[in-house]
Amino acid sequence: MNRKDILRRLEERLARGEIGEKTYLEIKARYDSEPEEPEEPGRSAEPISDLGATISAAVADATADATRAAGEAARAVGDAMRAMDFSGTGTQLSDEAIKIVGSGVVTGNPVKTVEFRSAGSARVQGSLIAEVARVAGSCNFEGDVHVEEFRSAGSVRIAGNLTAEEVEASGSLQVSGGIRAEGLSSSGSLQVSGDVEAEEFRSSGSVRIDGGLKAEEVHIDLGGTSKIGAIRGEEIRVKATGGFFRIRGELTADRIEGEEIELEATSAAYVKGEDVVIGPHCRIEVVEAGNLRVHQSSEVRERRGAS
Template identity: 30%
Template sequence: MEREQRHDMSMSGIGTVASGVYKTVRIDGISKVKGDIDCITLDSNGTLNISGSVLGETVKINGTMSIGGNLSAERLILDGMGSVKEMTRCSESAAINGQVTLEKGLISEKVEVSGSLKSRGGVQCEVLSVHGGFNVDGLVNAGEIDLKMSLASKAKEIGGDHITVRRLKKAPILLQLAPVFNNRLMADLIEGDFVDLEYTEADVVRGSEVRIGPGCKIGRVEYKVDFKRDGDAQVGSAKQI
């Protein structure tokens, strides 16, 4: 539907929003949507529960969000907690400040996380920047991966051009009460052109240039050009290929 034919919809308080096609949807309070929402902009402050799918250019959530279907947007901005039962696609960017749980996976150009990303499917993007942690049952595939851990992280496989993993030196106050020093990245396989790891456990690390830093436990390293190992790191074997 053309933009000129769309109408705005706004709601404050507690209530139910009709599914449909809109220009701008603004919700302040606690709201349920039975069905799908097709809009240019979705802006929610509070608690939003959508039984169907969401299609929009900008989806901005401040609070909590639950989507029973797919989420398809150009830009997602989440400040709080959210979950999506089906596939999540953000053609430009996904910015997560808090915690998000994705049942089927995430595809985006750029993903920035400050908090926790959980996905039972794969995560595919050009740039993945995480301050906190992630737990991905499938493959993490990105051109550039920058992980600064304050939470334990896990993925089955990680692939990218440039992969950097560090542990945050200063954790938030609540995390300081938890066993922060157990925060590690665990993966079966990590593969990239440039791989620089700290506090990582992996069966195989493969790359052109590989640095295995402090706190790492790696079963096998395969490298093409250069391999460096910190004195604290444990590496079962290293082979130039």
């Protein structure tokens, strides 16, 4: 077989558009990697029909590899789909999204998707791994939730940990584990059994964190009874709502430590900061501060200078 003739015919078929450039390069590379056999004296050129058959076979071999790769990818997607079970009249599934409208249950170990959306009543049996999770209504996650963006409006329960870049919750959010996020915003009721770590933490309503809260910026607008084990941050501000004589909400904490601290309607055993303002309706056992101001309606039992 004359390699030059085969490659010349391939170039002609490429010019006519009968084969693609990728197929041509794959076949050419295959022949270039093989040692060229010396042409026997007196041997006639291979018939054109045999040469065409050889080229067709080479093209078929090259395209078969691509077909097998596509088939393997399709099987992988199918395996991922079969690894999850779905029930409920409102459950919709596509390659990149799980949507529950009305009522539905998704089961997997874990449940993996690009986007998870639910509107109504939903339950996820297993951990969820996604880029985006958006919930409207009620949803019960029976494992961990690991996403880039988490937004909820309604009532959400998470049996494990919540890890996200951005968390925005309106209504009720209950987490049996802890929360790690860059930004966390809660409006309504937030209950966390573990620790909360964030770059920025903002809440309005009631907050209960059994562990500790650690964030660079902490802004809490009290709208109900709140309790946090310990608060650590750079800038910490706790504001009461309602009028001076009829405030709504109170925060109870064991320790509050930061650089700039401003508190209202707060009871704490220990507060430490560089610039500390104890606003109205506070009861503090010990305050250690470089600069300290205390409202006349508040009580500080022991005052210490910055150590």
